[in-house]
Amino acid sequence: MDALIEFGRGPLFRFAVAIALLGISRHAILSVIGFIRLRARVGDKRLAYGAIALNTLRRLNPLKYLVSSRWYYTVLSVAFHVGLILVPIFYLGHIRLWRSGLGFGWPALPGPVADVLSLITIVSAMLLLAARAWWKESRAISKAQDWLLPPLIAIAFLSGYLLAHPAQNPFDFSITMFVHVWVGDLLLLITPFTKIVHCTLLPFSQLVAEMAWRMVPGAGRDAVKTLGKEGQAI
Amino acid sequence: MRPVKNIKIKYHQEPSPPMNRPQKFLEAFAAMLKHSHYGYILDHFARIGTKCARCAVACPVHEATGRPEDIPCYRSELLLRVYRRHFTLEGRLQARIFGAPPLSDEDIDTMAEAFYRCTACRRCNFECPMGIDHGMITHLGRHILSEIGVVPKALHVSVREQLAGKTGNTSAIPLPALLDTLSFLEEELREQFNKEIKFPVDVEGAEYVFFAPVSDYLLEPDTLMGQAAVFFATGDSWTIGTGNYDGINYGLFYNDRFLEDIIKRELAEVRRLKGKKILIGECGHASRAAKVFVPAYGGEDAPPVINIIEYTCQAMESGKVRLRPDVIKERVTYHDPCNIARSGWIVDQPRKILRSFIKDFVEMEPHGCNNYCCGGGSGTVSVDEIRAFRTSIGGAKKAEQLRATGAQYVVAPCANCKKQLREVIEDHKLDMEVIGLHDLVLKAIAL
Numbered sequence: 273m274d275a276l277i278e279f280g281r282g283p284l285f286r287f288a289v290a291i292a293l294l295g296i297s298r299h300a301i302l303s304v305i306g307f308i309r310l311r312a313r314v315g316d317k318r319l320a321y322g323a324i325a326l327n328t329l330r331r332l333n334p335l336k337y338l339v340s341s342r343w344y345y346t347v348l349s350v351a352f353h354v355g356l357i358l359v360p361i362f363y364l365g366h367i368r369l370w371r372s373g374l375g376f377g378w379p380a381l382p383g384p385v386a387d388v389l390s391l392i393t394i395v396s397a398m399l400l401l402a403a404r405a406w407w408k409e410s411r412a413i414s415k416a417q418d419w420l421l422p423p424l425i426a427i428a429f430l431s432g433y434l435l436a437h438p439a440q441n442p443f444d445f446s447i448t449m450f451v452h453v454w455v456g457d458l459l460l461l462i463t464p465f466t467k468i469v470h471c472t473l474l475p476f477s478q479l480v481a482e483m484a485w486r487m488v489p490g491a492g493r494d495a496v497k498t499l500g501k502e503g504q505a506i
Numbered sequence: 507m508r509p510v511k512n513i514k515i516k517y518h519q520e521p522s523p524p525m526n527r528p529q530k531f532l533e534a535f536a537a538m539l540k541h542s543h544y545g546y547i548l549d550h551f552a553r554i555g556t557k558c559a560r561c562a563v564a565c566p567v568h569e570a571t572g573r574p575e576d577i578p579c580y581r582s583e584l585l586l587r588v589y590r591r592h593f594t595l596e597g598r599l600q601a602r603i604f605g606a607p608p609l610s611d612e613d614i615d616t617m618a619e620a621f622y623r624c625t626a627c628r629r630c631n632f633e634c635p636m637g638i639d640h641g642m643i644t645h646l647g648r649h650i651l652s653e654i655g656v657v658p659k660a661l662h663v664s665v666r667e668q669l670a671g672k673t674g675n676t677s678a679i680p681l682p683a684l685l686d687t688l689s690f691l692e693e694e695l696r697e698q699f700n701k702e703i704k705f706p707v708d709v710e711g712a713e714y715v716f717f718a719p720v721s722d723y724l725l726e727p728d729t730l731m732g733q734a735a736v737f738f739a740t741g742d743s744w745t746i747g748t749g750n751y752d753g754i755n756y757g758l759f760y761n762d763r764f765l766e767d768i769i770k771r772e773l774a775e776v777r778r779l780k781g782k783k784i785l786i787g788e789c790g791h792a793s794r795a796a797k798v799f800v801p802a803y804g805g806e807d808a809p810p811v812i813n814i815i816e817y818t819c820q821a822m823e824s825g826k827v828r829l830r831p832d833v834i835k836e837r838v839t840y841h842d843p844c845n846i847a848r849s850g851w852i853v854d855q856p857r858k859i860l861r862s863f864i865k866d867f868v869e870m871e872p873h874g875c876n877n878y879c880c881g882g883g884s885g886t887v888s889v890d891e892i893r894a895f896r897t898s899i900g901g902a903k904k905a906e907q908l909r910a911t912g913a914q915y916v917v918a919p920c921a922n923c924k925k926q927l928r929e930v931i932e933d934h935k936l937d938m939e940v941i942g943l944h945d946l947v948l949k950a951i952a953l
Contacts, residue, residue, distance in 0.1 A: 299553070306546040314543055315802035331637060342560055349558075349635075410559040412574030413583065418557050465596060470636060473554045477637030480550040483543060484642040487802045491542035492649070492763025498537040499653065506666045506764070 273446045280453035286373060288460035295464020296472040303476045307483065314486035328478040345403060348396045355393030356425065359386055360456075365436065383436070390433045397426040417466045428455045509572040510902055513895040515619055520662060522655030528609040532592055534653035539593060542762065544646050551643065552586045552594070554636045555579060561630035561640065566878050566903040567623055578630040578640035581620045584613070585647045618656045621647040622892075625883030625900060626759075627844040632876060644884070648760040660888040661756050665764050668752060669771070675720040675752035684751060687723050695731055699953050703738040705730070708779065709745035714812070715776045716746050717753030717796070718787030719921035726921070729788050732944025735951050736818050740826045744785065750775035753792035754921075758799075759885035765795065769803045772796065776809055784811045788942050790843030790920035791884075797851065813846060815919055815943060819855035822862060829863035829950040836914035837866040838946070841904075841927060842877035843920035850875050856919060856943055863950045870907040878903045880918070882926025893929060901930035908936055919943040 311317055330336060337346040360366055364380035371377035381389070401422040404410040431452035434441040441448055463469060496502055539545040561578040562568050568576040575581070590597035591606055600606060621644050628641035651657065664676040673680050679687075688705040695703040706712065722729055737744050750771050757765030776784055784800060786793040796811040821827040840860060846852040853874045860867050872878070881901025886892060897905075908916055908931070916931075918924045918940050927940045 303550065306549070310543050310546050315804075316798075318801070331635060337560070337633075337635065342563055345558065345560065407559065409562040409568075409574060409577050410557065413557045413559055413577055413580045415557065467554070467556050470554045470556060473550060474636065476550065477554060480547055481631070481637045481639050484547050484639045485798055486543055487762060487766070487799060488541065488543050489766065489803050491538070492761065492766060494541040495534070495537035495653075496763060498540060499533060501653075506662075506670050 273450060277446065277449050277453055280450065280457055281369065284457050285369070285453070285460075288457040289373070292460040292463040296469060299464065299469055300472050300476075303473065303480075307476075307479060310483060310486070313488045314483070315489045316486055319482065324478050324482050328475060331478060332474070345400075348400050348403065351392050352396035352400060355389035355396075355429070359389050359393065359429070359432070362386070363390075363432070365432075387433065387436065390429045390436075394426045394429045394433070397422040397429070401426075421466065421468065424455055424459060428452060428459060431455065507569055507903065507906060510570045510899055512571045512573055513899060515623060515892045515895045517622060517658040517889050518660070518891055519656060520659050525654065527611055527614050527654055530654045531614055531650060532588075532609060534650045535588065536593070537653075538646070538650060538762075545593075547639075547642065548586065548589050548646070549594070551582070551636075551638045552590050555583075555586070555638060556636060558635065560633045560635065561638075564630040564633040566627075566629070566881065567625075567900055570899045570902040575620065576623060578624070579634075579638070581624055582638065582640045582643040584617050584620055585643055585650075588613070614651070614654075614656070617647055618651055621651065622658065622886060622889070623895070623900075625844075625879045625881065625886055627879035627883045628848050629844070629876065629879065631848075645758075649762055652761045657760050658885070658889045660890065661760055661885050664754070664888065665756050665761075665768075668754070668756075669764060669767055674750060674771075676754045676756065677720045677724055677752070679720055679723055681748055684723055684746075684748075687727075688746070691727055691731055691734070694727070695734060698731075699735070701738065701953055703731075703734050703953075705734055706743070706745045708748050709743060711780045711782075712743040712745040713782050714742065714744040714785035714817075715779055715781035715783070716744050716785045716787065716814075717751065717772060717792065718746075719754050719789035719792050720752035721754070721921050722787060722789075723751075726788075726924070726942055726945070728945035728948050729942035730944075732942070732946070732948035732951070733787065733814055733818075735948055735953060736814075736821055736827055736944070739828075739951065739953060740821045745779060745781065747775040747779050747781075749778055753786050753789055753796070755792055755795035755799075756885055756888075758791055758795045765799060766803050769795065769799045773800065773804050773808070782809060784809050785814060785817060786811065787814050788919040788921065788944060790845035790847075790923060792921075793852070794845035794849075813852055815846075815852050815855050815859070818944070818947065819858050822859055827947075828952040829859070829947065830952050831863045831865065831950075833950040834864050834915075834946060835866070837868060837912060838864045838915045838917060839868050839870055839908070839911040839913035840873070840943075841870070841880060841916055841918040841923055842873055842875075843918065843923050844877065844879050844883055845920070847875055847877055856917070859943065859947070860917065864946070868911045868913055870911055878907060880904050880923045880926040881930060882922055885922070887922045887926040893933075896926060897930045897933040901926060901934075905930050905934040905936065908938060909934070913938055915939055915941050915946070917941055917943050917946065 334350045362381040363386045367377045367380050624644040626641040626644045630640050668676045755768040757768050793813045800808050881896050
């Protein structure tokens with residue numbers, strides 16, 4: 273078990289971080305390159321970058337979604353994401369791990385704050401899952417990853433919380449550590465390939481949406497030529 | 507709103523030669539991804555969706571039926587799934603490993619219905635935290651379907667007449683009939699105002715070249731006369747071109763190459779007449795098509811595009827147009843056509859005009875950018891065989907909104923919205939009248 277944990281904290285962790293960083297960087301770089309290439313081809317090249325940036329910030333503002341009839345989803349989603357983003361990066365134990373790999377660290381969250389954020393993330397993940405199951409609209413459009421990701425994240429956080437509070441941990445330390453390390457690595461590994469990738473793509477969304485109706489002149493006709501239907505009557 | 511019994515839609519289509527539809531669909535999809543801008547957009551949307559279903563609360567069709575199939579995200583997924591499965595490395599690998607089924611005829615039938623249940627009103631855009639434009643996905647889905655012959659006959663026949671027919675317009679109005687109509691309208695204006703108010707034709711160098719939705723020349727004389735009266739008051743030069751007098755662009759609803767061809771015909775007419783600006787009449791989609799796609803297809807010297815409501819509002823604010831506040835005593839409400847309101851382009855201007863002379867003006871809730879579609883958007887209003895769906899499902903929310911206002915007049919500055927709202931009012935037995943904004947201007951203008 274110890275060997276597996278060490279493997280998970282060492283080579284596997286480094287590999288998972290590399291995959292996650294390379295994967296999300298690839299998406300970000302492709303988004304930028306794709307945009308530059310597309311802008312060169314579209315007919316209308318005028319873009320109000322300031323307005324797009326402002327719109328991006330507006331869309332990220334959770335208060336905007338509180339007026340919707342699904343306000344509870346907004347509350348849960350925000351609660352879920354705050355801990356999800358902050359704890360893996362700013363929990364003291366994780367910073368030590370980062371420091372051992374990267375050679376440098378950064379200030380940590382106070383322990384009680386990290387604890388509260390972890391608990392909020394665990395509870396909100398389970399409530400989000402319950403909401404997905406309860407609300408028939410969400411249920412109908414859910415795919416496997418929509419069901420699997422919240423419990424996986426909750427397991428990673430719960431095991432982490434228990435490791436930080438051994439007195440409250442009913443499970444064996446090694447098993448808890450194994451679960452925490454391997455589920456964490458798994459989440460990193462699948463980041464570029466699942467919807468978690470929205471962590472890097474979301475800032476591009478309004479730019480992409482702005483390009484959604486920027487037609488390339490002649491595209492429809494060129495497509496018809498490719499299909500060998502040129503000259504056919506309407 | 508109580509759920510309404512679902513109505514399956516089936517539209518008339520022109521006969522197509524026998525073909526392997528899934529294969530042809532994929533070929534058309536691949537060709538569009540190769541030549542158009544859609545690949546970049548779809549790739550982003552295909553990866554970023556979190557399936558939160560928030561869009562469900564914004565869609566009037568889903569609100570009416572409660573069916574999961576009417577959730578915007580569900581519908582978009584029909585096309586995104588095909589994109590992932592056939593056009594991404596991960597999708598092809600997954601399909602090889604897990605044996606995902608290929609595209610089937612049944613999938614195409616499902617898309618053929620789903621993409622015409624959606625009116626592409628894009629209200630759901632506001633709700634999507636990820637910024638997915640479901641209206642654009644509907645648009646692309648319709649384009650690909652049309653390349654394999656799946657398109658409502660009503661839309662296809664209109665576009666054929668406009669681009670390849672004798673009359674060159676969607677209502678098949680021959681030029682002599684148009685000129686007769688204009689003479690008749692001028693006579694009516696003379697009787698009403700005792701002034702020589704003209705519909706100028708083929709004036710070279712005019713400031714504004716006017717494109718009404720051509721059906722207005724058949725159905726909306728008061729709208730046209732109100733617009734002519736505004737120009738009489740301002741004294742600006744404007745003209746209707748005899749080479750092309752139809753602002754309608756059904757290409758926007760189902761095929762990009764027709765969309766482009768129709769825009770280019772408009773541009774050609776403006777250049778023939780050496781006009782300076784394109785002026786679009788009371789029509790939502792014609793206005794949006796010109797506003798968004800004239801710069802896309804018109805090159806760097808593309809003329810500016812103005813909507814008649816913008817023009818009238820400016821004229822009123824500059825004091826050139828005066829509207830008498832004692833004429834309209836009835837309660838009036840305003841319907842925002844999605845194509846001009848969703849982006850926030852034309853929301854305040856009609857309200858400024860109406861509030862200036864209507865004493866009893868009431869709003870529908872919600873309104874403006876967040877309005878509800880009339881239920882006949884994106885050309886579905888032309889498909890008569892789906893009227894029951896349009897009015898009892900697509901227009902259910904609008905009927906509820908209209909009823910709540912208690913208005914006698916609902917102003918709808920869009921040819922398609924007018925037709926749809928008249929049918930909604932008839933089918934829901936509402937006691938009100940649909941009217942154009944310039945119909946009221948005509949009643950109140952002081953000349």
